[in-house]
Amino acid sequence: MDRTEIINLQDKSRHIRRLIIDEIGKLGVGHVGGSLSVVEALVVLYYKEMNINPAEPKMEGRDRFVLSKGHAGPAVYAVLADRGYFDVKELETLNKPETMLPSHCDMLKTPGIDMTAGSLGQGISCSVGMAKASKIKKDNVYIYCIVGDGESQEGQVWEAAMAAAHFKLNNLIAFSDNNRMQIDGNTDDVISVAPLEEKWTSFGWNVQSIDGHDIEAIYNAIEKAKTSVDKPSMIILNTIKGKGVSFIEAMGAANHSMPVSEEDRIRALEELK
Amino acid sequence: MYENKEMRQVFGSILEEMMEKDERIVVIDADLAKANGTIKLRDKFPERAFDVGIAEANAASIAAGMAAYGFIPFVTTFTPFATRRMCDQIAISITYAKRNVKIVGTDPGISAELNGGTHMSMEDIGVLRSIPEIVIFEPVDNMQLAQAMQQLVDYDGPVYIRMFRKSVPAVFGEDYKFDLFKADLLREGKDVSLFATGIMVTEALKAADMLKAEGIAAEVINIHTIKPIDREAVLKSVKKTGAAVTCENHNVVGGLKSAVAEILVEEYPVPMKAIGVQDHFGEVAKIDYLKKKYHMTAEDIVAAAKEAISKKR
Numbered sequence: 001m002d003r004t005e006i007i008n009l010q011d012k013s014r015h016i017r018r019l020i021i022d023e024i025g026k027l028g029v030g031h032v033g034g035s036l037s038v039v040e041a042l043v044v045l046y047y048k049e050m051n052i053n054p055a056e057p058k059m060e061g062r063d064r065f066v067l068s069k070g071h072a073g074p075a076v077y078a079v080l081a082d083r084g085y086f087d088v089k090e091l092e093t094l095n096k097p098e099t100m101l102p103s104h105c106d107m108l109k110t111p112g113i114d115m116t117a118g119s120l121g122q123g124i125s126c127s128v129g130m131a132k133a134s135k136i137k138k139d140n141v142y143i144y145c146i147v148g149d150g151e152s153q154e155g156q157v158w159e160a161a162m163a164a165a166h167f168k169l170n171n172l173i174a175f176s177d178n179n180r181m182q183i184d185g186n187t188d189d190v191i192s193v194a195p196l197e198e199k200w201t202s203f204g205w206n207v208q209s210i211d212g213h214d215i216e217a218i219y220n221a222i223e224k225a226k227t228s229v230d231k232p233s234m235i236i237l238n239t240i241k242g243k244g245v246s247f248i249e250a251m252g253a254a255n256h257s258m259p260v261s262e263e264d265r266i267r268a269l270e271e272l273k
Numbered sequence: 274m275y276e277n278k279e280m281r282q283v284f285g286s287i288l289e290e291m292m293e294k295d296e297r298i299v300v301i302d303a304d305l306a307k308a309n310g311t312i313k314l315r316d317k318f319p320e321r322a323f324d325v326g327i328a329e330a331n332a333a334s335i336a337a338g339m340a341a342y343g344f345i346p347f348v349t350t351f352t353p354f355a356t357r358r359m360c361d362q363i364a365i366s367i368t369y370a371k372r373n374v375k376i377v378g379t380d381p382g383i384s385a386e387l388n389g390g391t392h393m394s395m396e397d398i399g400v401l402r403s404i405p406e407i408v409i410f411e412p413v414d415n416m417q418l419a420q421a422m423q424q425l426v427d428y429d430g431p432v433y434i435r436m437f438r439k440s441v442p443a444v445f446g447e448d449y450k451f452d453l454f455k456a457d458l459l460r461e462g463k464d465v466s467l468f469a470t471g472i473m474v475t476e477a478l479k480a481a482d483m484l485k486a487e488g489i490a491a492e493v494i495n496i497h498t499i500k501p502i503d504r505e506a507v508l509k510s511v512k513k514t515g516a517a518v519t520c521e522n523h524n525v526v527g528g529l530k531s532a533v534a535e536i537l538v539e540e541y542p543v544p545m546k547a548i549g550v551q552d553h554f555g556e557v558a559k560i561d562y563l564k565k566k567y568h569m570t571a572e573d574i575v576a577a578a579k580e581a582i583s584k585k586r
Contacts, residue, residue, distance in 0.1 A: 066338075107341065107370055115341055116370035119361055122334045126366055129338020129346075136299070136320050137342075156362075159331035167323075 001048075001219050009215045012082075013043045017244045018272045019078035023091040025265030030095065031103070032248055033241035033255030035075035037179040037212070038146055041237055042079045044218040045144055054084040057111040061139050064114040064130050068123025068157075069148035069177060070104035071257075077101045077110065085112035121154030123147070124174060128164045131172035131232070142226070145174045150182030152193045158203065164232040165204025172232040173225045176200075177212065179241035181253040200234040212237025245271050274447065275415035281310030281379065281438045283415045287422045288347065292318055297345045298426065301325060303332045309349045309379050309438065329354045333362035333376070340372035345426055351385070352378035352394035352435060356401055368407050368431045375425055379438040381411070381471060382522035383555055383563040393555030399527020401433050402500050409500040410453065411435040411471045414444045417497060420451035428453060435471065442475050444495070456503035458510075462490035465578045466510040466517045470496045470529050472560070473520035473548065473569065480574035491578060502532045508541055516581040517545040520574055525549040544584035546577035 016039050024030035046052070050063040067076055074094060081088045086100070093099040100109045104118030115130070117123035127145035134141040147157060164172050176196055184190050193199070200207045206228050210217040218237070225233035242248035242255040245268040251258065260268075275283050292298045292314065300322040306312035314322035325332045329350055336346035348355070355378030356363070367374045378397060385392040401407055410425070410432055412418035418436070425432050444459065459474070460481050469477035474495050481491040492510050496502060511517050517537065521529035530547035537543060550567055564570050 064342075115338065116365065119365040121330075122337075122362055122366045125331045125334030125362075126338035126341065128331070129335035129340075130342050131338075132323075132335065133339045133342035133344055136344075156330045156334070159325075159328035160334070163325050163328065163331055163335065166326075 001216055006215050009043050009047060012047055013039045013215070014244070014272055016043060016075070016078050016082060018269055019082060019088070019091060020074050021245070021260070021265055021268045021272065023074050023078060023094050025260040025262070026092050027094050027096070028261070029257065029259045030074055031071040031257050032260065033181065033258070034069060034148065034177065034179065035072045036243045036245065036248065037239040037241050038072050038075050038177050039243070040213050040215055041146060041175050041218055042075055044215060044222065046079045046083055048219060049222050050144070054112065057085055061141060063142045063144065066115040066117060066123045066127045066130070066143070066145040067105050068117055068127070068145050069120065069151050070117035070123065073101070073103055073105045076105060076113070080110070080112040120148065120151040121156035124157050125160040127172055127174065128160045128169065131164065131169040132167055134171055135169065141171065143172050145172070147174060147176050149176055149178045149180060149193055149196065150187050152176065152196065153191050161200065161203040161205065168230040169232045170228040170230055173222060174232065174234050176234060176236045177239055178236050179239045181241045181256065183253070183256050185253050196236055204231060205234045206231045207234045207236065209236040209238065212239035213243055275419060276443065278415055279439045280415060280418060280436055280441060283418055284436065285310035285313060287419055289314055289317065291422060291426065292321060295426065297343060299339060299344050299346045301332050301336055301346050301348045303327060303329045303350045303354065305350050309377070311349055329358040330362050333359040334366040336374045337366035337370060337372045340374050345373050345375070347375045347377055349377040349379070351392060352381045352397045353392055355433070356394060356397035360400055363401065363407070363431070364404050368404050371430060373429050375432050375434060377434045377436055379436050381435045381437065382550065383560055383567070384437055384472065384522065385555065386559055387557050389557035390555040395524040395550045395555060396527060397435065398499055398523050398529070399531070402527060402532065406430065407500065408432040408498065409435065410498050413471060413474045413495050413497055414441050416443060416445040416449050417451055420449065421453065424451065424453045437472060441472060444474060453498055454501065454503065456506040457495040457497065458506070459495055460491065460493035462492035462514065464490045464514055464516070465492070465582050466514045467491050467493045467520060467574065467578065468496050468507065468517060468529065468533050469493065469520035470499060471522050473522055476569065476571045477520045477574055479571035480578065483571060483575050484578055489578070489582065496529060499529055499532055502536065504536050507533055507536050511537060511541055511543045515543050515585050517543055518574060518577045518581055519545070519547045519549070521549040522569070523549055524552055526552055544581045546581045548574050548577055
């Protein structure tokens with residue numbers, strides 16, 4: 001990945017953050033923190049890595065993405081809109097009656113959403129199912145999935161981890177959004193999921209731990225994951241909840257779901273110029 | 274043609290035939306493939322029939338993921354694990370997301386016998402019945418199960434199949450025609466309607482014979498699909514008989530009794546009694562012993578039918 005491309009994707013990430021702030025700001029409340037922490041991963045996936053076609057969201061043989069931490073829906077919607085799956089204006093309907101953009105991802109409502117998620121722990125299992133399905137079809141598809149670090153407190157995540165390694169699903173590339181926060185506080189204070197690296201390694205996965213806001217590092221990690229012969233891959237994204245907007249970052253765990261006033265919105269957009 | 278066969282054998286062999294023709298069908302077990310008659314499918318379909326181990330929640334969501342990829346998964350385990358254990362996964366990954374997954378729970382209610390109270394799902398129908406849009410089907414015999422299989426696959430949505438595992442008496446012959454959404458009128462009568470499901474259907478038929486000997490004409494209807502229940506069949510029968518008894522191998526809370534009562538209360542109230550597990554847990558014992566202890570025999574149905582009739586206004 002050359003310098004220009006990195007800069008372009010960094011600019012794109014800033015643009016996506018602006019869309020997220022606008023989207024949630026115009027509603028006045030939403031899952032800001034966890035949406036801002038996954039932006040770079042989504043940008044690398046949707047603008048660089050994934051074999052997708054916005055004009056044909058259900059294209060045969062496309063790569064799949066499952067947002068297991070379904071509450072970061074607003075981040076995915078911003079990316080999908082910007083990629084042309086639907087009009088950017090739709091973002092203004094987030095969580096409003098009859099919207100196609102509900103708080104948590106819904107495959108029946110939104111073009112480009114491959115799996116419904118929201119009840120934590122389930123999306124990673126669904127990704128295992130998709131990766132298994134792709135192996136049966138032999139269609140060379142990659143399944144990408146983002147799990148929350150707090151979400152990893154769900155036992156089902158580890159059932160999925162065991163199964164993926166057992167089935168040798170090297171076409172499954174998952175990310176753990178390690179922003180170290182959840183609704184009730186710091187993950188280390190609520191119920192520590194550490195050490196994440198060792199846990200996933202011991203479950204039989206290829207594990208990489210990187211700066212989750214570093215475009216080049218994310219790209220390199222995915223490329224490396226693609227070379228895995230017989231193991232699923234976990235890329236631990238060390239991130240900051242609320243990344244990109246200083247006053248939101250400073251809120252800590254309180255930014256999980258937060259009110260965004262018109263003043264906040266303008267202030268945040270100013271910082272993201 | 275299915276005589277002397279256990280239901281799991283019929284299930285396994287028809288599934289095998291269907292998997293040969295339809296590459297979309299996959300089978301996901303959770304360490305009960307030997308018990309459920311699905312293990313031999315792995316010889317022929319090593320990729321499409323597999324085990325996820327003792328991890329039912331994972332099995333359900335994996336099935337949903339495969340369904341999102343165009344496959345039609347059958348997830349098989351015992352009824353308590355197929356419902357209580359994977360309830361949220363059935364609700365969200367499968368049903369909310371409208372995935373074409375068939376969940377097969379075996380050993381319903383007291384048929385768990387020597388596995389005892391922990392394995393007796395007295396509540397599985399109730400657990401799932403309040404989830405919108407899911408279909409709940411309980412085959413009464415081998416012939417019905419055999420005919421149902423293709424319709425279950427063709428129905429594009431989640432179905433819970435509440436299946437007895439071992440041998441059950443035949444209710445239907447070769448001339449039977451199954452419809453997933455239509456109840457079976459097994460015996461016509463004018464005095465009382467016996468609505469039964471699963472292993473209680475044969476008890477209801479016996480009860481109808483006993484009532485007949487006393488000059489009481491009981492109508493027997495097999496409610497194989499408890500959700501969506503065939504409202505028309507229920508109403509048509511009670512409008513004729515004016516009294517009802519429900520017979521189920523399940524708690525009388527949340528199951529067939531509730532489903533029938535919901536219709537009658539809204540549309541056409543008649544005196545009604547319920548045979549089933551009277552809101553308690555199960556215990557280790559053979560079916561026949563438990564049927565007696567829990568007042569789920571033909572004699573109990575006869576007494577309930579007379580009581581319902583006596584309350585007609």
